[in-house]
Amino acid sequence: MKITASAASPYVRKAIACAIARGIDNQLERWTIATTDPVLSESNPLGKIPTLITDQGVALFDSPVICEYLDSIGSAPPLFPAAGPARWAALRLQALGDGILDASQPRRREIALPQDEGRIGYINLQRGKVARALDVLEKEVASLGPLKTIGDIAVACALGYLDFRFANEPWRPGHPKLEAWYASVEGLPPMAKTVPSA
Incomplete structure (x- = not known):
């Protein structure tokens, strides 16, 4: 592959x-x-x-x-749970993590362009999506585990991306439980071996 x-x-x-x-x-x-x-x-x-x-x-x-x-290759426990509540929970977390990325990547591009009222409105719209997703994750942090599901991995990658590209907008203030969870997983091999670089 x-x-x-x-x-x-x-x-x-x-x-x-x-x-x-x-x-x-x-x-x-x-x-x-x-x-x-x-x-x-x-x-x-x-x-x-x-x-x-x-x-x-x-x-x-x-x-x-x-x-x-x-996830269909190899013999490790699946990252995508079988049909049922656990699967929907993992997929929902994946959607939250991917949604943070989907709102952050275009915002990064827009920030670099000349600012006008429309662009500023768009940037603020995307920033609001990220803020709301972080607030939900803070409330539901108990649903996150040690990178055992696709949801855990997606959320960890999203938080890592915020650190990488938006260090000037720290996400940790106001999200102490999420911060503690991320600190517990960022050193695990899936994250430690994939640290982003420019």
């Missing part, structure tokens, strides 16, 4: 963290390619990362699909 590599992408980080949690990261070849490269578009018409090419040559995208595929 090979996966598009980016040391800065939180979505790539999430996929590789899943592979590490499953004990199959040694089966992943890192594929460095620009999103503008036509070779990537041939595999993924959206031209986005992560893209994973299976051993059978099938291109999978994006991170939720890739993570679920990786």
Whole structure:
């Protein structure tokens, strides 16, 4: 298998963290390619990362699909629980983590552009989404575990991304329980081996 590599992408980080949690990261070849490269578009018409090419040559995208595929390989306990309440809880946490990323990545791009009323409104809208998600996670921190589900990994990657790209907007104040949870998991292999870099 090979996966598009980016040391800065939180979505790539999430996929590789899943592979590490499953004990199959040694089966992943890192594929460095620009999103503008036509070779990537041939595999993924959206031209986005992560893209994973299976051993059978099938291109999978994006991170939720890739993570679920990786969860089907190997013999480690599943990151995606079987059908039932535990599965919905894990998927909901994944949606919260991915939602933080979905609101943060475009906001980062918008901040770099000339500011006008519309752009400022958009930035504030995205910032509000992140703030509300953090508040929910603080209230529901008991549902988070030691990176045993896709939800745990997605939330950890989202918090790591906020540290990486928005250090000037610290998320820890007002979220002491979430801060304590993150401190308990950031040193575990799925996170420690995937620390982002520019």
